[in-house]
Amino acid sequence: MAEGWTIIFEGQKSLLHERHLSGWVHKTYEDADRTAKRGTQVGNPLGIVRIEWDDTKAQAPWPSTSIPRRLNRVSLPMIGLTVLLLAALGYSITAVAKLENYRYANFVGLCADSYDVKSPTSRIKREDCLMRSEARTSWWWNAAYGLGLL
Structure with a gap:
């Protein structure tokens, strides 16, 4: 009792x-x-x-x-799954921001000064230039535009 x-x-x-x-x-x-x-x-x-x-x-x-x-109690597998999903979300948003930066740089005409469609070396140089360019002022703007928030 x-x-x-x-x-x-x-x-x-x-x-x-x-x-x-x-x-x-x-x-x-x-x-x-x-x-x-x-x-x-x-x-x-x-x-x-x-x-x-x-x-x-x-x-x-x-x-x-x-x-x-x-x-x-929160179980250890649930914590691991949450961390894994957050890491995947962060990786995906980073990839979207990179793609949006590339798309916008191409749209506004960055790296187009000496571009020749028929020359493979010119296309490679332009591709490298677009990958290194920063078309917007911040990564956050690229992420926001890429996710369709703006």
Whole structure:
């Protein structure tokens, strides 16, 4: 048998005219007394009573928080998966920003001064120039335009 302490209140509002128990079970009488003296509850505290219950089938000897146990801990595979997905997202956004920079540099005519369609070396030089160019002032602008945000 487990035991604890709860507070009995007398209701003040229209729905709580009768006496009712507190929604909390305290481990010690002192904890319940401190809570009752705080005065932040609905109703007037009338007294503190000891309660007992059968906890032979309970998972813990004392009632825990209202959050289920399986939600209290985040598993290591979930953390790993989250990190992996964030890394993939960052890599994808970086690739989109690079492609948008290349597209915009080509659109505005950067590196087109000595471009000859028939010369392979000229095309290679222009390709290298477009890859190294910075058509916008920041990587963030390329990412925003590439993702279609602007």
